[in-house]
Amino acid sequence: MEPEKKIKRYNRIIGQLSDLLPKTNNRLARMSTIVALLHHKMDGFFWTGFYFLHDDKLIVGPYQGPVACQELKKGKGVCWAAVEKKQTIVVPDVDKFPEHIACDSRSKSEIVVPVTNEDNEIVAVLDIDSTIYSNFSKDDGLELERIVKMIYS
Numbered sequence: 191m192e193p194e195k196k197i198k199r200y201n202r203i204i205g206q207l208s209d210l211l212p213k214t215n216n217r218l219a220r221m222s223t224i225v226a227l228l229h230h231k232m233d234g235f236f237w238t239g240f241y242f243l244h245d246d247k248l249i250v251g252p253y254q255g256p257v258a259c260q261e262l263k264k265g266k267g268v269c270w271a272a273v274e275k276k277q278t279i280v281v282p283d284v285d286k287f288p289e290h291i292a293c294d295s296r297s298k299s300e301i302v303v304p305v306t307n308e309d310n311e312i313v314a315v316l317d318i319d320s321t322i323y324s325n326f327s328k329d330d331g332l333e334l335e336r337i338v339k340m341i342y343s
């Protein structure tokens with residue numbers, strides 16, 4: 191998708207989320223709504239979901255797409271790298287990411303965005319996989335960071 195078109199699409203989704211999310215304070219409901227909108231409105235989103243941080247595990251939360259790993263053990267993969275580095279990680283080719291955890295061999299690129307609570311602690315990550323190589327850029331990271339901020343605001 192053209193970068194400009196993609197940003198417009200994200201802006202429309204953010205507009206919809208601004209109407210929908212304030213209808214509940216429940217974080218799980220908000221996350222489920224975010225996943226449904228992103229998965230069905232963005233092109234090439236093959237798996238879209240959250241993993242919750244619980245001690246030394248990341249445990250799957252609301253998601254759309256094929257069945258995925260339920261728990262990700264600490265210290266391996268893109269989701270844990272985002273937690274440990276406390277930053278968004280864009281992976282253009284998952285096979286080139288050391289110790290990438292492949293829940294589905296059809297995934298070719300990935301982006302993971304940390305989710306922080308009111309105290310600025312990481313409580314979850316938003317993970318999106320695509321069957322298209324290099325489907326995610328810095329722009330996706332910036333827009334998705336805006337979106338996950340809406341969960342706790």
Ligand code: SME
Pocket residue numbers: 237258259262266267268269270289290291292293297300317319
């Ligand atoms: N690829 C992720 C695991 C989760 S699945 O993509 C849904 C990782 O390396 O952490």
